[in-house]
Amino acid sequence: MPLSAPPPASGQPYLLSASLDNARHLSSLLRAVHFQDHATCFATANGLRVTVEDAKCIQANAFIQAEIFQEFAVQEESVTFRINLSVLLDCLTIFGTSSLPGTTTALRMCYRGYGYPLMLFLEEGGVVTVCKINTQEPDELLDFDFCSTKVVNKIILQSEGLREAFAELDMTSEVLQITMSPDKPYFRLSTFGNAGSAHLDYPRDSDLMEAFHCNQTQTNRYKISLLKPSTKALALSCKVSIRTDVQGFLSLQYMIRNEDGQICFVEYYCCPDEDITEAEL
Amino acid sequence: LQSFLSVFRSLPSLEKTVGKCLILLKPQASRLVVQLHCKYGVTKTHNLAFQECERLQAVFDTQRCASSLRAPARVLAEAVVHFPQTLAEVTLGAGPGGKISLQNYVEDEAERSKMMVTELCLAEDEFQTVAVAPGSCITFCLKEFRGLLTFAEASNLPLTIHYDVPGRPVIFTLDDAVLEVHLVLATLSDTESNSQPPTANGVSHLPAPSDDFADDLESYMIAMETSAYEEGPGVPPSPTFPLRTPRPAESDPEQEEEEEEEGAVPGTPPHKKFRSLFFGSVLTPGGPGLAPTQEVLAEDSDGEY
Numbered sequence: 109m110p111l112s113a114p115p116p117a118s119g120q121p122y123l124l125s126a127s128l129d130n131a132r133h134l135s136s137l138l139r140a141v142h143f144q145d146h147a148t149c150f151a152t153a154n155g156l157r158v159t160v161e162d163a164k165c166i167q168a169n170a171f172i173q174a175e176i177f178q179e180f181a182v183q184e185e186s187v188t189f190r191i192n193l194s195v196l197l198d199c200l201t202i203f204g205t206s207s208l209p210g211t212t213t214a215l216r217m218c219y220r221g222y223g224y225p226l227m228l229f230l231e232e233g234g235v236v237t238v239c240k241i242n243t244q245e246p247d248e249l250l251d252f253d254f255c256s257t258k259v260v261n262k263i264i265l266q267s268e269g270l271r272e273a274f275a276e277l278d279m280t281s282e283v284l285q286i287t288m289s290p291d292k293p294y295f296r297l298s299t300f301g302n303a304g305s306a307h308l309d310y311p312r313d314s315d316l317m318e319a320f321h322c323n324q325t326q327t328n329r330y331k332i333s334l335l336k337p338s339t340k341a342l343a344l345s346c347k348v349s350i351r352t353d354v355q356g357f358l359s360l361q362y363m364i365r366n367e368d369g370q371i372c373f374v375e376y377y378c379c380p381d382e383d384i385t386e387a388e389l
Numbered sequence: 390l391q392s393f394l395s396v397f398r399s400l401p402s403l404e405k406t407v408g409k410c411l412i413l414l415k416p417q418a419s420r421l422v423v424q425l426h427c428k429y430g431v432t433k434t435h436n437l438a439f440q441e442c443e444r445l446q447a448v449f450d451t452q453r454c455a456s457s458l459r460a461p462a463r464v465l466a467e468a469v470v471h472f473p474q475t476l477a478e479v480t481l482g483a484g485p486g487g488k489i490s491l492q493n494y495v496e497d498e499a500e501r502s503k504m505m506v507t508e509l510c511l512a513e514d515e516f517q518t519v520a521v522a523p524g525s526c527i528t529f530c531l532k533e534f535r536g537l538l539t540f541a542e543a544s545n546l547p548l549t550i551h552y553d554v555p556g557r558p559v560i561f562t563l564d565d566a567v568l569e570v571h572l573v574l575a576t577l578s579d580t581e582s583n584s585q586p587p588t589a590n591g592v593s594h595l596p597a598p599s600d601d602f603a604d605d606l607e608s609y610m611i612a613m614e615t616s617a618y619e620e621g622p623g624v625p626p627s628p629t630f631p632l633r634t635p636r637p638a639e640s641d642p643e644q645e646e647e648e649e650e651e652g653a654v655p656g657t658p659p660h661k662k663f664r665s666l667f668f669g670s671v672l673t674p675g676g677p678g679l680a681p682t683q684e685v686l687a688e689d690s691d692g693e694y
Contacts, residue, residue: 303435303437304421304436305436308431309433314431
């Protein structure tokens with residue numbers, strides 16, 4: 109049931125206006141990248157991208173394409189603003205987070221432009237809530253310059269196989285070491301914690317392996333505290349693609365199917381902690 | 390042990406995904422390797438660091454124990470459930486008429502009158518085997534016993550209790566085709582002989598305990614009501630135990646242990662306390678205040694002393 113918001117007094121349409129029958133389609137994706145309070149929203153005719161960064165080392169992006177929305181209109185080429193993601197999520201889930209079948213929160217989102225707050229109209233069971241969230245100057249975002257031509261190693265795994273591994277990562281280890289190789293151990297996740305080291309090996313011929321394209325043996329270490337939040341995205345996803353480039357930058361792309369079966373993506377980019385070219389076993 | 394346990398932390402997921410588990414020891418690298426072979430060809434390898442420590446060998450012989458009891462773990466587990474979780478020690482005794490009783494142990498006689506005393510009696514037929522010296526009783530640490538019971542109940546194994554006189558260790562054993570478990574606990578030594586009922590409190594007018602438990606209980610209740618006004622605070626009479634006034638023994642191993650704890654020599658294995666798991670009362674030979682009647686039950690393997 110689309111909500112109709114009053115048009116702005118000046119008669120100009122909102123810079124960004126969108127309607128969504130089920131706010132969960134947005135909130136669940138945003139939660140998957142919620143490891144910092146602030147996020148940058150970037151909207152184009154194609155859809156909405158929400159970016160969260162930390163320590164200048166990690167960046168997560170949630171993509172909600174225009175097709176997911178019942179209505180999605182952007183008046184300029186692109187609209188960008190910074191917003192408090194914690195507050196945004198609290199508002200989107202203002203009617204509660206339990207997902208009872210049949211009860212959905214409808215959302216209408218409007219943004220008038222630079223300096224104006226983001227307006228949210230949320231409705232569930234006849235009850236309407238109006239939220240106005242202040243927006244800020246957008247931050248400059250990192251550009252990992254990750255394009256397919258620079259990719260050295262790439263694998264696509266079914267998320268089922270990784271979920272447990274990530275949930276049970278030894279957090280006493282400072283780093284998560286990822287080894288990708290055309291030879292054994294093919295794909296290995298390692299931690300070095302207080303009790304000792306742990307290695308998780310996925311063979312290339314495993315049923316979980318959807319695609320395996322490794323050209324070079326690479327071993328890279330990433331700060332585990334930075335990667336741990338990606339577990340949320342992993343939990344929601346059905347498939348994940350893991351790619352590394354020449355510099356050891358890591359790209360994790362998660363394919364997420366929402367309640368209505370529509371596909372969305374979340375991606376994480378991470379800088380390596382140290383440069384290790386030899387596999388350390 | 391914590392690091393080893395953390396490998397098997399999530400039992401439900403282990404059951405679903407793990408096919409086989411390989412455990413190897415790499416002494417040169419000081420690593421214990423636990424390798425789990427999981428579904429989809431995934432291999433999880435844990436390299437746990439360990440340190441060599443001195444080996445202690447407990448000296449005990451179940452054959453030399455005067456008494457033994459055997460029961461399904463469930464029976465004993467259901468019995469200990471009645472005692473508070475914080476209770477440290479429990480007294481197991483063989484009373485007249487074949488009753489096996491469990492009672493919470495209260496150290497101080499003065500405390501006894503202020504504390505709740507719980508006594509649970511099990512009939513002989515609840516046990517699979519009963520071969521006890523009549524009137525025998527021992528006091529041991531309940532916490533460790535509970536731990537063993539949890540394991541035994543889960544594996545559905547009968548538990549055998551071998552014990553001797555107070556002060557000698559009690560040995561709990563579980564026997565199975567695949568494994569053998571021995572839990573050796575120290576027991577409180579009691580220098581007073583159990584066979585002499587003390588004459589304190591003038592309770593000789595109490596009815597003699599009979600074989601029938603119901604009668605015992607009734608006469609006990611009557612005795613409680615009548616003696617309460619006549620005597621001062623004293624040990625409440627128990628129908629199954631011959632009345633005695635437990636006093637902390639002078640050469641109490643617990644006290645000894647605590648003294649020795651302070652005089653620990655660096656580089657030797659730590660003195661095990663009274664409540665130690667698996668090893669009975671360990672007393673370093675030549676330690677201070679060693680009572681002549683105490684024998685060393687577990688020697689240092691390097692025999693330096």
